[in-house]
Amino acid sequence: MSAGSDKAGRPDTVDPAIELRGISKSFGHVQANKDISMRVMPGTIHGIIGENGAGKSTLMSILYGFYKADAGEILVGGERTDIPDSQAAIAAGIGMVFQHFKLVENFTVLENVILGAEDGIRLKPSLARARSLLTELAREYELNVDPDEKIEDLSVGHQQRVEILKALYRHADILILDEPTGVLTPSEADHLFRILNGLRDEGKTIILITHKLREIMDVTDTVSVMRRGEMTATVRTSGTNPQELAELMVGRKVLLRVDKKPAEPGRKVLEIEDLRVVDDDGVERLKGIDLELRQGEILGIAGVAGNGQSELLQVLGGCRSATGRIRLNGEEIDPADHALDGQVWRGRGVSHVPEDRQREGLILDFFAWENVAFGYHHAPEYQKSRWLMDNAAIRRESGKKMERFDVRPPIPELAARNFSGGNQQKIVLAREIERDPDVLLVGQPTRGVDIGAIEFIHQRIVELRDRGKAILLLSVELDEILSLADRIAVMFDGRIMGERMPDQTSEHELGLLMAGITDTASAA
Amino acid sequence: MTVLPKWADAILIPLLSILISFVISGLVILYLGLNPFEALRLMVTGALGSSYGWGYTLFYTTNFIFTGLCAAIAFHARLFNIGGEGQATLGGLGVALVCLAVPWPHWTLALPAALIGGALFGAAWAFIPAWLQARRGSHIVITTIMFNYIAAALMVYLLVEILKPEGSMDPATRRFGPGAELPLFSDIFGLVGIPFSSSAPANISFFIALLACLLFWLLVWRTRLGYEIRAYGHSETAADYAGISPARMIIIAMIVSGALAGCMAINSVMATERLVLNSVEGAGFIGLAVALMGRSHPVGVILAALLFGFLYQGGGELALWANIPRELIILIQGLVILFTGALDNMVRMPLERIFLMIRRPGKQGA
Structure with a gap:
């Protein structure tokens, strides 16, 4: 400093x-x-x-x-x-490192670095120049990446380093980083900050x-x-x-902590045993997950993005099939059953707020009212006759739900696209929470949501818990997990690394678990 | 965010596109040493100047409404069904088989039966590529194009080898018989005392096409199925989240699409009273342009189909009366398709810029 x-x-x-x-x-x-x-x-x-x-x-x-x-x-x-x-x-x-990397996945690090900045038609001289520069930078700033590795084989933290190298190769003196730590583990983030400090000391x-x-x-x-x-x-x-x-930032006093009573867990609602998922490329994404979820508690799943949390949520939301045993309210459900889609889960009282509201949770070009029926468009109260939907009833309902969830503006006739991120999220939450589900699955409830709305969303989730419902919360924001969850399970590489109580653990301990290190002694 | 108000998107852009394509067509006609205004006059009087002209224009319009709806329902599911041509061809076979199967006593019985026959055959022809897309991931654009060729080859085989009456030199079926004759506009308007040319082929199918537009609107915007089709078309990931099966949507949308194309045959085939080779005459492809131009909405489809009906009939008249090669008519139609369909953004982008420019000073003044 x-x-x-x-x-x-x-x-x-x-x-x-x-x-x-x-x-x-x-x-x-x-x-x-x-x-x-x-x-x-x-x-x-x-x-x-x-x-x-x-x-x-x-x-x-x-x-x-x-x-x-x-x-x-x-x-x-x-x-x-x-x-x-x-x-x-x-x-x-000026060089820029975007939140979503702009790298060619099946090119090597070296090829990506020179892409668009080649010296001439022949690639060899550029590659050689880049290679020597990369070695130099690696030594100076801890920016070490194997130049011949393909991007798709690199961890997210390394991919980010390639983005920085790209900017430096183009002689950037000013480096802009947009939300660089969103995808990193705490230790990867620390490494990034060491790199940035090094660059700053060199005059960048x-x-x-x-x-x-x-x-x-x-x-x-x-x-x-x-x-x-x-x-x-x-x-x-x-x-x-x-x-x-x-x-x-907010323009008023804010509560950085969630105000909530201690949980009073009731009977088991959801039991998961040995859940396994193999994706389309044959990679095992879930390697035997065991979890149980009780009434009146919020179970937080912590972990760096891409360690199987999304797959877990997809299985429970009916978007992906898996092997293993699931019991919902004591009833066996076969996760390998292909007929088990989102409709079936919803019918059994499991609501689902997906991680990506724009790609999954909403149809952006649909009106808000059409979105409020989304996923529940088979509900009897939304039908006028056997074939026709009761659009007027859906509009009325949406207006009420949007007001109760403080969606601004509360106009059902507006396309979802025209709402801000926080208000889009409130539309999804209004739809799912107002169904009064037994189990609420929530993925990244406050990603891209402003602080004012975060407070509101957290309150609603806690309220649902206090009504005795079970909530499974997924978030890459450790702060959110720590303040909202009653129990924390940490995922790494498709496994649950351990469970902790939020008041008996630290960010440091969770950070190690998120990096796959269970034995604290070996971390040093 | 959409910059343009709805009316500009729905009306101004298509009108401008048509205008540009007409201007370019006019320049080509000028280059050929003819008077473009004279050509336009010939087209207008030929297509709209008499009940005979209207009779042909609306006959073509009927075809284009059906194929336009065929493309439009597929667009709602974000599928590009290029197979309207082949599906309409098979629809023609279905209609012909129904009409030939029994000596129909009256058209009121023959028409519903033929409608079902055409729709079933069209739907079946669309089902195969749909199934391949849904279950095997074969791209629907490729498979439907290939199915057009297969349909054409199949028709040649059937008409030459099987359906052709003994001793005939003409690759066509025998005549359907008087019971399958549809009432023409001259018959229908005659009932209320309006004279209409009896040699024009426009018939009751036109009203069936309008009815189909109404049903299309109900299906897409009022039923659960339409809701699911649109949801799938907008976002496959969201549909999956909501428990809407993508495979089911692909197959249903394509079946409806094929059925609509097949329905066209009640107009094109029953009017000619027998099945001939190439009864579709490219209407399946025009349907894509009609749906694009009509923004996949039934009202837009009707208007766009009317425009192409006008171009077909007016173009034919132009070739007949002026010394203009037949190919030029195809050029004009092609330009309209190019500008309204493919080059939509060419008109849209400058228009958006103009709208932004008009709006901004108002903002700052307020």
């Missing part, structure tokens, strides 16, 4: 690496960025924090040439620079976009807070604290 604060201390003598002046951008009715000005000094790590939809990504997309600002100007190293496309951004020394400028307060506190020198398209504050990280940042 010392190098950063040192440089930030004398801003007058040095031109900022990036300066934005009065940037505005609107999409139709929505003003994504309002008159934003920001200075990022060279050789610092600058955080940009804000809720989803606050305009962080839009701002960075303008900086990287994906969007054109309606007004305002960009200065790179003190000089006015036009950035009409990403080529211009790269030429200006880093812009880190995130919604995680802890990361901002750990790694940045300065931080800018965005709210509703505006930049509400830019402060020295050392002079602030998480509570203050959260308030700046």
Whole structure:
């Protein structure tokens, strides 16, 4: 941190690496960025924090040439620079690491690094140059990746390093990282931060976009807070604290902890034994899962994305068949049965909030009211006759449900696409929770949802639990699991690594379990 | 987010596309040394200037409504059914077999039976590619194209070897008989005293086509099945989540699609009173353009089918009266398809930009 604060201390003598002046951008009715000005000094790590939809990504997309600002100007190293496309951004020394990597899966690391930046028609000289650079960078910054490995064989953390290497190969002095830790284990994230610190000490400028307060506190020198398209504050990280940042983000006092009574678990509702899933490529995704879920408790499944949690949820939601034994309310269910689809599970009182609301939970081009019936479109109260659906009844119901779940705006005639992420999620939750299910499966309930809505969603889930229902919660956000779950099971590589009670464990212990390390002694 | 208001999307874009294709066609006609306005006048009077012209225009329109609906239902399930041609061909076989099977006493009995025959044959022909797609993952575009060729070859074989009457040189079935004759517009309008050309083939099937549009609308937007088909068409992953079986949706949508194509034969085959080779005459392919242009909505399909009916009839008249090669008519039709179907974005993008430009100053002023 010392190098950063040192440089930030004398801003007058040095031109900022990036300066934005009065940037505005609107999409139709929505003003994504309002008159934003920001200075990022060279050789610092600058955080940009804000809720989803606050305009962080839009701002960075303008900086990287994906969007054109309606007004305002960009200065790179003190000089006015036009950035009409990403080529211009790269030429200006700006590199970007996207949340979703842009890598060619079946190319090697080396091939990916030179892709689009080849020196000439012949690949050999470029490959050789890249290879020597990669070795150098690996030594300097702990950026080690095997240059000849194919991307598809690399872990997510390594793939991210390839993205960083790509930017450095293109001579980026300014590196923008968009939500880089969403897919990483805690230890992978720590490694990333070590890399970023190393780069910063070499004089690179880093812009880190995130919604995680802890990361901002750990790694940045300065931080800018965005709210509703505006930049509400830019402060020295050392002079602030998480509570203050959260308030700046939301614009009011927020509860960072969930307010709930201790659980009173009742009888077993769902019992799972030796559940196994083999995917289409023949890879075993679930390697014998044993779980039980009781009335009136929230069982949280922690784990880094891609360790079988999604498959578990898909099996229980009827989207995937498996082998093993499942008992629901004492009744045997054969998970290998192909007739066991989402309709059957819903009919038996299992509601399902999927992990990806836009791809699974909603039909974005359908009206909100059509979405409120989605999955329950066979329900008798939605039928007018044997063949016709009672659209008027569905509209009426949707209006009520949307109001009860504070969906804004509560207009059933609006297409789902036109709601913000948080409100889309509330539509899904309204649909599933209002059915009063025995078991609620919830995947990533607050992914991409703003802090205000997170509070609301958490309250609704806890309320359902207090009514004696069983809830299976999947989340890659460890904080969410820790604050919401009554019992935590950690998944790694298709197995349950262990169960812990939230008040008797630590983030550190869970982090090790998430990395597949059960024996704490061997971790060091 | 959609930038364009609904009316611009549904009306302005197709109109502009048609206008552009007409202008280009006009330039080609000009290049050939003819007067494009004279050509347009010939087309309009030929297609719409007399009850005879209308009779042909609406006859073609009927065909295109059926094939347009065929493509549209498949579009709702995000399937590209290029096999309308073959399904309509088989529909023709079904209609012919029904009409030939018994000496029908009256058209009121023959028509429902022929309708069922045509729909069943069309649906069966669509079922095979649908099954292959649903169970084996064979791409429906490829298989339906191939099934068009198979259908054509099958018809040649049947008409030449089996269905042709003894001693005839013509690859066609025998005549269906008077009981299978459908009432023409001249008969129907005659009842209320409106004179209509009796030599034009437009017949009661036109009203069946309109009825099919109504049923199509009910199916797609009012029934559970339509809801599931649309849901599957918008997102396969979401359909899977909701417990809607993709395989079932593919098969049902294609069966309905094939049945609609097959229904076309009551118009094309019963009107000619026998089954001839190539009775579909490309209507199956025109149906794709009709559905695209009509935004897969029955009202749009009717309007687009009317336009193509006009182009077919007007184009034929043009070739007859002006010194214009027959191929030019195909060119004009092709341009309309190209602009309304394939080049939709070419018109849409500039239009969106214009709309944004108009809107923005208003925003800032407010």
